[in-house]
Amino acid sequence: MIAYLVRRILYAVPVLIGVNLLTFLLFFYVNSPDDMARMHLGDKRVTPEAITKWKADRGYDKAMFFNSSADGAKSLTNTVFFEKSVSLFQFEFGAADDGRDIGHDIRQRMWPSLAIAVPSFLVGLLCYITMALLLALLRATRIDLIGVILCVAAMSISGLFYIIGGQWLISKLWHWVPISGYADGVAGWRFVVLPVLIGIIGGLGGAARLYRTLFIEEMAKDYVRTARAKGLSESRVLFGHVLRNAMIPILTGVVVAIPTLFIGSLVMESFFGIPGLGSYTIDAIQSQDFQVVRAMVFLGSFLYIIGLILTDISYTLADPRVRVG
């Protein structure tokens, strides 16, 4: 197991380097430092000296990939690519355009994101599985048919509709909770309820239908028939055998999402005014702050890769047939 883990983690390194290379190409090559300088300085103050100074301040005045003026190993290390990559791998994201430290902002903003994302994830998963089990239990009845039709309809509705409609109904019409905003600590629960609820409802249709299919497929297998033939009660069959086995495919789809919960949801956070990483990213996108977007891309990929590794581990824990080595 340890050897397998080490190998997986080692395998993640080239992937991360690839991600880094790709984002570097996107941010520094397609849009060269000269262009960035011009954009930031504004059209009026652009002089060759100003651009050179802007680049020198940020360390962009070196060669991109290969510094031919330096010698030995320096020709590779004394470049923009190497320096920017190394700082990313050390999780030093540098400063945003407004001068704030990106790493500090990320550490502060990840808590509101988690406050929304973790309850949505856990309660949501519980709701989806319960709903799917219910439909699977009542399969081929009228209730099941209606449930599936409702699921298809629900997954055809835009997520934006749930957000806008939910805010209007619950906050504006019924005045149950504030429309948007955030407060730290326990007092913040009023701000968390609505986004969590809407997040869960928005995903209900697709997830419940998918899990129902998984359950029903599992129920058609031979071992289930054997279990029934042994005289086990239907609930025992469902919870003891079907649920456990059907959890394996569900797990693979779900575990990968756990680390990315940090990133939060872009749209939810901006709609509900949550000062998390999602709204941080949106603000950066809208103000064209490349440093922040680049840091978030790197962080997102890093967390995704952790998610993949976790998925493999959870696989071996849930399914004894899977052996790693």
Added chain:
Amino acid sequence: MPFKPVVLWTDLLVFLLIGVLIAAAIHTRRREHLLAPWKKVARSVYGMCALVVLLAFLAVGLLDSLHFRSKLPGESGQVNYAPEVLSVFDLLAAPMRKKVEKTYSAPLSLHSFAKETVTHADGTQTREFPRLRHGGTHLKDSATDHVTDVARKAVGGLGLALVTWLVVVILTIATIARRRATTPSAVYAGMLRGQTDIPWRAMFVTLAVMLCALGPALALSGHYHVMGTDKVGQDVLYQALKSIRTGLVIGTLTTLIMLPFALALGLAAGYFGGWIDDVITYLYTTLNSIPGVLLIAASILLSQAWVDRHPGLFETVTERADVRLLFLCLILGITSWTGLCRLLRGEALKLREADYVQAAHALGVSHMRIALRHLLPNVMHIVLIVIVMDFSGLVLAEAVLSYVGIGVDPSMISFGTMINNARFELAREPMVWWSLAAAFFFMFVLVLSANLFADAVRDAFDPRLRSGWSLTLSRARAMGRRT
């Protein structure tokens, strides 16, 4: 020439796609084994009803894809064309497009939604809801005639819809009767009892419902704003109809642009194995691990910066917006092709061991030929299922991306831009609901029918692989939902 045709990049690709579809249909017609699953689709009630709706959307989208620039009146010597690119659909919808009010007005209303200070002829000023510039101006006595006129026009539209419906039904029955060499009444009786192979009864009911909604709306749209007007006074129904093309383009072109890459790389990885497999797997793992929204955001930002630096490349605003749309499709494709690539790799791994592939290899058939003759036909059903299943997710994703500001160009009408512009309207007092309602309703109908049709196609082509696929696909499509 009174106009100058403009072929946008997306138009070109859309018509190329239509051409390919027609060619594929002709190819399939003669081959029973290719036709069999389609016959199964044709027997699915939900699928065929959804198809009727989808065809209507497609018709609007295609009409909206024929672009041109009209000639400006001027001196005879030199020819100038209008800077505005119009489509055939714009011509048909000219009454809706040209009747621009000052600001909000409710559906079918005669008056503006906001109070204004109106100066009367005698110099006195009052605060009142001013009369609209275009909505219902044909009425003589607007207070008393309004309701009756709306009712009369709606009934007229309904009648026209009914006539159209009857013509379609009669023509279909006549065609079937001639082909089967029976009497039309026998065909009619079979349809009425719902005993036909193709669910004609359900399809005609769907058509009737659609026409009943469309007929009155069209009849009224010449004189009123059926869905009201938005903040800058544009007709909302017109915008919703224009959004259809954007949605269709994103839904179809995205998958198609990346299809060649996904096919080539996926098949190569599975078929050759070894280091080729390693490299390709590495490639898609890397791409996949970048959060889709962020990759899209970064690319759109950069493309925007690039377009801003090269303003001379595009003659009109529409052309610039179109290039951005195409670029959005490309980026969305890059983020979503990995799911398909992985599926194809898995399938090619299996096919590689198949006896006929081994035999072909032993007989010295080249790799290229094996790929084209033996692998490709056996993975086409996967490709097809992925294309139709991705469609609805992409339409939904467009709305979210445009809302975030990394979707289509703000000047391009789409469901996303409509929702984005109307995002604060429910919070107004009194509330403005029609823009959002129209955008969400049209998007819902489009996505729902796409989902139902996709289910029918998947069931017909590969009922065994339901969950495994949905799982892989749902991960690929998660971007649209999870953001």
